[in-house]
Structure formats: C-alpha cells, structure tokens
Amino acid sequence: MPSVVVLSSGGLKSAVAAAVSAAAEGVHLFVDHGSPAAARGWSALERLCRGTAGWRCVRWTVGPAPLREAGRAGAASSESAGLRPDADLGAAGGSRGLLPAMLSLGAHVAAKIGADRVITGVSQVADEGGLGAPFGSGRPDRRREFVHAWQCMIETALPRGTAARIEAPLIELRAAEIIRLGMRRKVAFQHTWTCEHGGESPCQKCESCRVRAGAFREAAAADPLAARPAVARA
Numbered sequence: 001m002p003s004v005v006v007l008s009s010g011g012l013k014s015a016v017a018a019a020v021s022a023a024a025e026g027v028h029l030f031v032d033h034g035s036p037a038a039a040r041g042w043s044a045l046e047r048l049c050r051g052t053a054g055w056r057c058v059r060w061t062v063g064p065a066p067l068r069e070a071g072r073a074g075a076a077s078s079e080s081a082g083l084r085p086d087a088d089l090g091a092a093g094g095s096r097g098l099l100p101a102m103l104s105l106g107a108h109v110a111a112k113i114g115a116d117r118v119i120t121g122v123s124q125v126a127d128e129g130g131l132g133a134p135f136g137s138g139r140p141d142r143r144r145e146f147v148h149a150w151q152c153m154i155e156t157a158l159p160r161g162t163a164a165r166i167e168a169p170l171i172e173l174r175a176a177e178i179i180r181l182g183m184r185r186k187v188a189f190q191h192t193w194t195c196e197h198g199g200e201s202p203c204q205k206c207e208s209c210r211v212r213a214g215a216f217r218e219a220a221a222a223d224p225l226a227a228r229p230a231v232a233r234a
Contacts, residue, residue, distance in 0.1 A: 003023045003024070003025065003026060003115055003116060003117065004018075004021050004023040004026040004027070004115055004116075004117045004118070004119055005026065005027050005029050005106045005109050005110045005113075005115050005117070005118050005119070005164070006018040006021065006026055006027070006028050006029065006118075006119045006120075006121075007029055007031075007099075007102045007103070007106050007118065007119065007120045007121070008028035008029060008030050008045055008057065008121075009030070009041050009045075009121075010030065010040070010041025010042060010043075010044040010045040010048075010192060010193045011041065011121070011192055011193060011194050012178070012179070012182060012187070012189055012192040012194060012212070013121035013122070013123060013126070013170055013178055014028070014120075014121035015048060015121075015182065015187050015188075015189070015191070015192050016121060016170060016178050016181055016182040016185065016187055017119050017120065017121035017168075017169055017170055018052075018055070018119065018121075019182060019185035019186075019187050020169050020170075020181065020185060021117070021119050021167075021169070023054075023117075024054050025054030025055060026054070026055050026115070027055070027056055027057070027058055027109065027113065027115070028045055028048075028049060028055065028056070028057040028058065029057075029058050029060065029102065029105060029106055029109055030042055030045055030057055030058065030059050030060065031060050031062055031098055031101065031102050031105065032059055032060065032061045032062065033062055033098060034061075034062070035198075036197060036198025036199070037193070037195060037196050037197055037198055039198055040193045040195070040197075040198045040199065041193045042057075042059060043193075044191050044192055044193040045057050045191075047188075047191040048188060048191040048192070051188055051191065058109065060105055062098075062101070099120070099122065099141040099142075100141065100150070102120070103118065103120070103150050103154075103166065106118035106120075106164070106166075107154045107158070107163065107164055107166075110164035111158065111162055111163075111164070115164055116164055116165060117164055117165050117166075117167055118164045118165070118166050118167070119166075119167045119168075119169065120147070120166065120167070120168050121168075121169075121170055122141070122142045122147075122168055122170070122171060123142065123168075123170040123171050123172070123173055123174075123175070123178065124142040124143050124144065124171055124172070125171070125172055125173060125174050126170070126173060126174055126175040126178055126215070127139060127142050142171075143171075144168070144171055144172075147166055147168045147171065150166060151163075151165070151166045154166070174218075175211065175214070175215030175218065175219075176215050176216075176218035176219040177219075178215070179215050179216055179218075179219035179221055180219050180221070183219075183221060189223065189224050189225070190224035190225060192225075194208045194209060194211075194212040195208060195209050196208050196209075201225070202225055202226075204226070213226065
C-alpha cells in the first residue's frame with residue numbers, strides 16, 4: 001500500500017521531495033490547471049513514474065471552463081474579483097495559488113488509500129532566492145508557518161487519527177542544495193519540467209527557466225534539459 005502522497009507538478013523540486021521520502025511506493029498527485037505548461041509537466045511526470053518502481057501518478061483536472069461559465073452568468077461579479085468573464089486561467093503562472101487546493105486533495109487521497117504522509121516540494125529559501133527577494137517577502141504558501149497551519153486545519157477537519165502528516169523536506173534548502181540532493185538520490189532530472197510554456201524543449205527565457213538554470217549553475221551541475229535546443233516561439 002502506498003505510504004505517501006507527493007504533491008507533484010512534474011518539476012524538479014517535487015521529484016526530489018519524492019526521492020527523499022524514503023517510501024518504497026507512493027502516489028504522485030498532479031493538479032492539471034489547464035495550461036500548456038501543465039500538459040508538459042504531466043507528460044514529464046508520467047515518464048518519471050514509469051522509471052520508478054512502486055510509484056504511480058494520479059491526475060486531477062481543474063480546468064478554467066467552470067469559472068468562465070460563472071463569469072458569463074455574472075460578469076460584474078467576476079470583474080470585481082479581478083477576473084474577466086473570458087479569462088484564461090491556464091496561462092503562464094496559472095499554477096500560482098494552487099498549493100492550498102493541492103494540500104486538501106492530498107489529504108483526501110491519503111485518507112482514501114491509507115497513506116500516512118502528504119509531501120510537498122515547496123521551498124521558501126529556493127523560491128525567494130531565485131527571485132532575488134528578501135527573506136520573508138516571498139509567497140506566504142511557501143513558508144513553514146503555512147505548512148504548519150494547514151496541518152492543524154487538516155487535523156481539526158478529519159476524525160482523530162486519520163489525518164496524514166504534511167511534510168516539506170526541502171523548505172529550508174537553497175535551489176542549488178536541492179539539485180545536489182537530487183543528484184545524490186539519482187533523480188532523473190531529464191524527466192522534470194520547469195518551463196512556463198509547453199513545447200518539446202524549455203524556452204530558456206521565462207522566469208522559471210532562468211531560475212532553474214541558475215540553480216544548476218550554482219550547483220556546478222549540468223541540466224540534462226539544457227542540452228536540448230530550445231524551440232523557437234512565435
């Protein structure tokens with residue numbers, strides 16, 4: 001029986017988090033938010049799972065269509081909330097703000113399959129360092145306090161003894177430290193996807209690609225995806 005549920009994006013941090021979980025078998029839970037990058041991340045995650053015995057991946061789709069329909073029914077309400085009625089929530093950056101939903105889904109899936117841990121690859125230090133942000137000024141859902149608060153909420157919401165433990169093993173590691181840890185654990189970085197766009201190869205230009213390149217450079221390691229020629233974008 002799988003002992004862990006890993007909240008996976010197809011990216012390198014969730015792949016490393018899974019590798020350090022010390023689980024013989026587990027489930028990668030992927031939330032598909034409808035963007036080309038999400039489709040590419042799912043494809044990468046499927047290849048990662050095929051190469052890891054005892055692990056499987058589960059896809060949960062949360063496409064933008066329902067919100068679009070709600071916007072057409074009440075345009076004023078959607079606009080006041082900062083959403084156009086025809087807003088494409090699958091654009092680059094569409095995954096932002098998904099972690100609370102993923103933690104809820106992770107706790108639900110863990111309860112269904114009897115797993116006792118939900119693992120997230122978030123890192124406050126890596127995310128803030130990659131963006132050049134002062135410590136403490138990054139996204140709130142990347143902080144240890146957030147993970148602890150969510151653990152308390154899940155324990156309050158579920159029957160006693162049934163709540164999985166939330167773990168964030170990378171939360172205080174720099175991006176280069178995560179790369180080195182993944183190398184020691186023999187993570188197949190060629191089966192990860194970080195780019196904010198779809199396509200056969202990373203664009204090497206978006207913010208996520210630049211952060212990834214900087215992490216590999218600091219770790220004095222070669223990114224297996226960087227060897228592929230970038231596909232020109234119109």
